[in-house]
Amino acid sequence: MSFDTRTFRNALGCFPTGVAVVTAGAGNAVMGITVNSFTSVSLDPPLVLWCMDRKSSRYRTFTTVKNFTISILGSAHQTVSVRLAKPGEHKLDGLPLAPTENGPPGLADSLALLECAREAVHDGGDHAIIVGRVLRVTWDKTGAPLLFFRGRYGALAEEG
Numbered sequence: 135m136s137f138d139t140r141t142f143r144n145a146l147g148c149f150p151t152g153v154a155v156v157t158a159g160a161g162n163a164v165m166g167i168t169v170n171s172f173t174s175v176s177l178d179p180p181l182v183l184w185c186m187d188r189k190s191s192r193y194r195t196f197t198t199v200k201n202f203t204i205s206i207l208g209s210a211h212q213t214v215s216v217r218l219a220k221p222g223e224h225k226l227d228g229l230p231l232a233p234t235e236n237g238p239p240g241l242a243d244s245l246a247l248l249e250c251a252r253e254a255v256h257d258g259g260d261h262a263i264i265v266g267r268v269l270r271v272t273w274d275k276t277g278a279p280l281l282f283f284r285g286r287y288g289a290l291a292e293e294g
């Protein structure tokens with residue numbers, strides 16, 4: 135290997151992504167984590183994936199729950215994204231939530247909500263690859279996405 139982890143991270147950060155929050159659990163125990171490893175996998179069956187750091191204190195919960203919800207964040211969600219990326223900061227207390235039919239609530243005013251059943255957990259080095267089967271989707275035609283690029287949050291440039 136001719137590069138160190140920092141260089142690798144910097145190179146990967148050149149790939150711009152959206153930002154999502156994955157929620158799991160119920161009632162007072164519901165928790166969330168900010169992720170940008172979310173991606174689509176398959177249309178039929180409808181599968182998506184995200185990757186979870188094995189070192190995360192949330193690792194056991196998120197790799198064992200039966201259902202989880204993925205909220206695709208809008209540009210107004212930056213503060214929420216920062217909060218749910220803090221080590222040990224898992225609780226959704228005080229955040230406006232959107233109820234779902236198949237498990238944990240999502241974040242209100244998300245661009246899309248994907249209600250998932252855990253389909254598989256694969257080995258991915260120091261991360262686990264969590265595959266979800268999408269049971270229900272809701273989405274919004276409007277709204278600008280929250281973006282992440284080179285370690286910083288951003289937004290799409292205004293048209294015109």
Ligand SMILES: Cc1cc2nc3c(=O)[nH]c(=O)nc-3n(C[C@H](O)[C@H](O)[C@H](O)COP(=O)(O)O)c2cc1C
Binds near residue numbers: 171190192215219
């Ligand atoms: C924009 C952004 C994207 C992130 N994406 C991921 C991810 O895809 N997977 C992951 O495990 N952690 C990701 N993290 C880190 C987690 O949100 C969190 O900081 C980490 O799990 C540490 O907290 P914990 O040990 O209490 O779980 C991301 C953080 C940020 C700010």
